[in-house]
Every structure is written in C-alpha cells, then in structure tokens.
Amino acid sequence: MSDHVDKCVECGAKCCRYFCFQIDDPEEYSAFEDIRWFLCHEGISVHIDEDGDWYICIENRCKYVGSDNRCMIYEERPIICRQYDVDGCDFTGGDYRYQKLFTTPEQIEAYAREQLGPHGFDGPRTRARRRIERKQQAKARGRRKRRGK
Numbered sequence: 001m002s003d004h005v006d007k008c009v010e011c012g013a014k015c016c017r018y019f020c021f022q023i024d025d026p027e028e029y030s031a032f033e034d035i036r037w038f039l040c041h042e043g044i045s046v047h048i049d050e051d052g053d054w055y056i057c058i059e060n061r062c063k064y065v066g067s068d069n070r071c072m073i074y075e076e077r078p079i080i081c082r083q084y085d086v087d088g089c090d091f092t093g094g095d096y097r098y099q100k101l102f103t104t105p106e107q108i109e110a111y112a113r114e115q116l117g118p119h120g121f122d123g124p125r126t127r128a129r130r131r132i133e134r135k136q137q138a139k140a141r142g143r144r145k146r147r148g149k
C-alpha cells in the first residue's frame, strides 16, 4: 500500500465527506440573502478563500467511502478525485486558510451589514419584503374575486 493511501486511511477520508463549489461573489443584498438561506441548512458552510473567491461547501459523505475509509471504486473513481493531491490536502496541509468562514445565517447577515452599510442592507431588505407581501396580497385578492367573494 502506498504512503498516500496510508495517509488517507489515517485521516478518515475527510475529503470524501463534503464537496465545495465556487459561487458568485455577492455584491448586493439579494445575493447575501441567498447565502443566508444556504446557511439555514444543516451541513452547509460558505467561505472566502485566500484569493477572495467565494465557495459553498456541503457536508455529505460520498456513498463510495468504505467503512475502512477506503474508496470502494478506486480504479473507477471520478477525475476530480484523481486530481486531488494528498500533498497539501486538508489533512496533510493543515486547515484550509480562509479569509472568512461562515457557518450560520447570523454570521453572513452581520458581514453583509458591514459590507453594504444600512443603505445597502436595510433599504433593499424592506423593499424586497414589501414587494413579496404586495404580490401575495394581490394573489389572494385575485383568488377571492374568482370565487366571487
């Protein structure tokens, strides 16, 4: 067995238990609000990496990690798994160095307030909420009309 496989078994196959992908940098209230919604879910985190790029991570174990922490489809594993190098991975390289890590909706809300200021945060939020309420009220009025009430 290679050194690499030894390390992977020892680490408990950390990198096979989540996946991350890049998301657009949020620039306005609505984009931060989407991230706030992501973070309302279990097992979700969002981070800004050292280059300033934004990523969402989803904790979800790959169905092919065996109980011995080995890949059960090693010979047929996806390209992305083949490209991930044990040198400098999250186990051998230490923790990822994030600029920022968000694990709760409160954290991203506080960050958005800080970045957008009250003008960019509270104003758009109030307008968005009112817009939705008005739409829902109009829909309810339409339904009542059709029923002749």
Ligand code: SF4
Binding pocket: 007, 008, 009, 011, 012, 013, 014, 015, 016, 084, 085, 086, 089, 090, 091, 092
């Ligand atoms: S590549 Fe790194 S994080 Fe992934 S299983 Fe191997 S040692 Fe663990």
Ligand code: SF4
Binding pocket: 015, 016, 062, 063, 064, 065, 066, 070, 071, 072, 073, 074, 077, 078, 081
């Ligand atoms: S396919 Fe294998 S190497 Fe790839 S994430 Fe799943 S268990 Fe890990």
